[in-house]
Structure formats: structure tokens, C-alpha cells
Amino acid sequence: MTSTSPLRGRGSTIRPGGRFLVHRRDAFDDGWPDDDAPAPLRTELFVDNARRVINYNSSPDIPFDRSINPYRGCEHGCVYCFARPSHAYLDLSPGLDFETKLFWKPDAPDLLRKELAAPGYRCAPIALGMNTDAWQPVERHTGLTRQLLEVLLEARHPVSLITKSALIERDLDLLAELARHDLVEVMVSVTTLDDALARRLEPRAARPARRLETIRRLHEAGVPVGVLFAPLIPALNDHEMEAVVEAAHALGARTAGYVVLRLPLELKDVFEDWLHAHVPDRARHVMSRVADLRGGRANDPRFGSRMRGEGVVAELYRQRMNRLHARLGLGRSRRNLDTTAFRPPRQKGPQLALF
Template identity: 55%
Template sequence: MPIADIQLPNQPPPPAPGDSPRGKGRGAGLNMAGRFERESQDAFDDGWGTLDTLPDLKTEVQEERARSIITRNASPDISFDRSVNPYRGCEHGCVYCFARPSHAYVGLSPGLDFETRLTVKPNAPELLERELGKPGYQPRSIAIGTNTDPYQPIERQHQVMRGILEVLSRCNHPVGIVTKSALILRDLDLLAPMAERGLVKVALSVTTLDRKLARTLEPRAATPGRRLDALRGLSDAGIPTAVMVAPVIPALTDAEMERILEAGQEAGASAAGYILLRLPIEVSPLFRDWLLRHRPDSYRHVMNLIRSMRGGKDYDAQWNKRMRGEGPYAEQLAKRFSLASKRLGLNRRRQPLRTDLFSPPRSGGVQLALF
């Protein structure tokens, strides 16, 4: 669909630019009710300035004794069939995060609740060991960080991800990690030996190299420079790394694709990937609100380009389309990525992680064999 043919609805006057109305370091400016709630509340400015006096939202963390930890999927457009999520919600506060709607399933808002009301699964390592030890378990690479970041700030205190890595290392089980955090360097003592055995790959997601833009898009994630430093540290330790240009935001970050790939390659990345901005369900109003607060002059241009790649909608969830989009602009992005990757020598060889070394655990409540 031609970009010029797409008509956007009338929008309210743009809010004043700046941080989220509920405090610095927050990405979302809304906290609307989830789609499964019977009632919802809307903030309303009555002219007395009460909206300006609301207290900053503080991060709340609660523990959940999970019953299982390995999540299975059969999606044909992703490279893994199982994943682990140590946390629910993510303090990084990336306003575009496609995982935000998952908070609606537990009666919380995909908006500010997603980044301020977090759940930690302290028994995740124990559960993982139990599930890996089940009779008939067949090892395949486990993906971590595909939903919420396993190295978000609360990992410093709770160290659930480190416990998971300790289990995987003992069992010689392969794992692929995606993160935006330099905290991953803390676990080099586990990751480097696993890499020597062909058991781990790590991808760092870099949305933009512009620190100012990154601060508003993903306020509590590591700065772009720190992520590149993490890539360098991992690569120097012999860990296979990739740089992810994700998400690509049309008319906002797409012009940086080649520079991000170059910076990642210079930091030691041997592989790369990209994902087009995804705006499922509640993420769309959150992102549009962010645009009105931070880039009001670009609002119509950004949304027109997004809709030109999503069949005239904010989002198209069809497999094999949701990650890349379609249409001339999407094809141009794909071509640019392909040419830059080839020029930089990225993605030349993809070495699969090893599964032949897997050794099932014999502890953690797993029933021992009789003979």
C-alpha cells in the first residue's frame, strides 16, 4: 500500500516532552488496564495540576514459586523450540517491548506495571535441573532473553540467571542468550568454559547508537556504548557473539543500521540479525504515546511507514511477516542488511551448538535409575 494512501486518525495534542509522567527512567507514559480487565481507569487533567503531583512509581518485586520453567513453542519463523524466562516484566522499560502484553494475563498493565511490578522465579534453577533430568528429555538449545531480559537490573540481587547457567554448565546443555545488559560480563567465568565446549552463543541487541534517544526508548538498559563493550568482552573471552539491530524503527533508527552493524563487527561480533518494530495489542498505544511525548514532529511519518509494512495496520502477527514486514520499504531494509552483512563478513558461517555432550542431572529431586 502506498504510504501516501494511509490515513491516521486525529490525535490529541502532544504532551509536553520529557520523562514519563510517573518518574525518570520509565519508558511508558500510560498504565492502562489489560484487555482482560472488566474495569479501567484513565488519567484526567482537571486543571488543578494533580497529574503533575503524582508520586514516582517505584520498582516492586515479588517472588513466584513456578511449577515449570521450560516454555515450548512451535513457531515456524523462529530458530528455537524452547525457552526459559527467569523474570516476568522488565525494568529496562523499553517502550517498544513486544512482551508487554504478557502482563495482561496476570491482571497487570502492559504499561508502567510491566516495568515497575516485576516477578522473580527463585526456584528456576531447581526446576530446570528437574526438567532436564526427566526420562526421555532430548536436548536442544534453550533460548533465554527472547521475552524479558535475564540480565535486567534486579538480576544483580537475585542472580537467578547465574543459577540457571550453573545448571546448564553442569549438564553440558546448549544455550543462546539475548540481552541489552553489560551485566552479562559478570558470568564470564561460566560462559567462557561453556563456549570452549560449543555450548553457548550470545547476542547483544542495539537499537540505536544515539545515547539521548536510547535513554528515552529504553531508559534502564545499558547505554549503547556499554553494550558494545560487553560484545567486545565476550568476544575476547572466546564466546561467539552476534549484534542484533532490534528493533528497527522506521524514520527513527533505521538510518543507523549500517553503523550499528559496523560497530558490532568492530567489537568482535561474527553474526548479526535484525527485527522490524513490532506493535502488538497494547504496545501500539504505548509507542504512539511515546512518539507524541518525545518525537511529535515525526509521529505521522513513523506511523505511516510502519503501516506501509504492516498492510495498513499498526501490526501484522502473521508468521514470516511479523519480524520483517512486507512491501517496498521492508524489502529495502532487508537488502541493506544483506549488503552490509556481506561487506562486513557477518553470518559467513553458523556453527550449531553441541547437544552430544549433554549429561542429564542426577540430583535436584530427579528419581534415580534402579540399575
């Protein structure tokens, strides 16, 4: 694990090796002064030659059984991202590599078209961008997520979305048309209303106020929108639950949810190092509170408790959100999107359709 000083515009402060590597690197003090500022890291984009684009799961504690992730890695650099350990499968670091070495799937729209047109396909809502943000900064250049939405609209296929990017507003035309057919819902992730904290936690994501403005614009365009207070980090942002949900509701959010911080695998070291770099006075307290929610550990992967935690404090979080639902008239669950209008998309090629 190589330790560095915090880099401007990057979330992780370290580049730990992935768990499948046969070697390990550790930082040490060689006695020489290090007066040079660390060089900025540039984002690199690589092609991911995927064979399929729809991923299926049977997890009992998430409300969808299929998803599409146009990208691996995420330039937003959110230090708490549960997807960071997935970069280890590429023999890359879940730390700085996750937010600087990105992979995209240029064939994803054609693959989606092919999979939706397969004779045995049965329509159910697809969750788009659940692992990494489908509207992260590189989307401005690739337009990949917009192409996927175009295929879903053509097929009248329901889709649920989550983002913390204002770039989703670029696609309001498609989202509004999907909404007109009851085929879409959007959750906007708002972690904090504190700009200073957000800048360190989520360095390349939209500012909190900008995300609230995105909620307003989605709502005014007729797109069903909610707010996700995630992750809830004990002793860091947990006191903001009410303020975040109330602010989002005032601008059009009609559903609300939360997820407690998860620290699987290498993410524990990434997050703990960030705490010592940015909030050293609270680092031990935050990790202690995390352990209280996770049965004495940094992470609990069990279905049913991994999203909410367990114990007295976890129950208080649940009650606080329940009171917000009751007081503001917020929905608790996802909408039942229409699956009856689905029509397999036409395949691209020289042959014309018969009918």
C-alpha cells in the same frame, strides 16, 4: 488508560489497563493545574510460583523450540518491548506496571534440573531470556540467571542468549567454559548509537557504547557473539543499521540480524503515547511508516512477516542487511551448538548416585 508525564528512568508514559479487565480508566482534564512533578515509581519484586521452567513453541519464524524466562516484566523499561502485553495475563498494565512490578522464579534452577533429568527429555538448544532480559537490574540481587547457567554447564546443555545488559560480563567465567565446549552463543541487542534516544527508548538498559564494550569483552573471552539491531523503527532509528552493525563488527561481533518493530495488542497505545511525549513532530510519520510495513495496520502477527514486515521498504531493509553481511563477512544464522555432550544433571537430595 491513565496518561502521565514522562517519568525519569521509566519508558512508558501511561498505565493502560490489560485487555482482560472488565473496567477501563481514561485520563481527562478536570480544569485544575497539575504543577506537582510525578512521584518516582519504585520497582517491586514478586515471586512467580511456576510449575515448569522450560517453555516450548512451534513458531516457524523463530530459530528455537524451547526457552527459559527467569523473569516476567523488565526493569529496563524499553517502550517498544513486544513482551509488554503478557502482563495483562496477570491483570496488570502492560505500560508502567510491566517495568515496575516484576516477577521472578526462585525455584527455576531446581525445576530446570528436574526437567533436564526427565527420562523423555531430548536435548536441543535452549534460548534464555528471549521474552524479558535475563540480566535486567534485579538480577544483581537474585543471581537467578547465573544459577540457571550453572545447571546448563553441569549438564553440558547448549544455550543461546540475548541481552542488552552489561551485567552479562559477571558470568564470563561460565560463558567462556560453555564456549569451550561449543555450547553457547550470545546476541547483544543494540538499538541505536544515540545516547539521547537510547535514554528515552530504553531508560534502564546499558548505554549503547557500554553494550559495544560488552561485545568486545565477550569476543576476547572466546564467547561467540553477534549483534541484533532490534527493533528497527522506521523514521526513528532505521538510518542507523549500517553504523550499529559496523561498530559491533569492529569489536568482535561475527553475526548480525534485525527485527522490525512489532506493536501487538496494548503495546500500540504504549508506543504511540511515547511518540507523542518524546518526538511529537515525528509521531504521525513513524506510525504511518509502521503501517506501510504492516499492510496498513499497526501490527501484523502472521508468521513470516511479523519479524521483517512487507512491501518495498521492508525489502530495502533486507537488502541493506544482506550487503552488510557480504561486505563484513558476517554470519546470517545461529551456530549449530553441540547437543551430543548432554548429560542429565544430578538431582539435589540426600540420596547419592550409584555411579
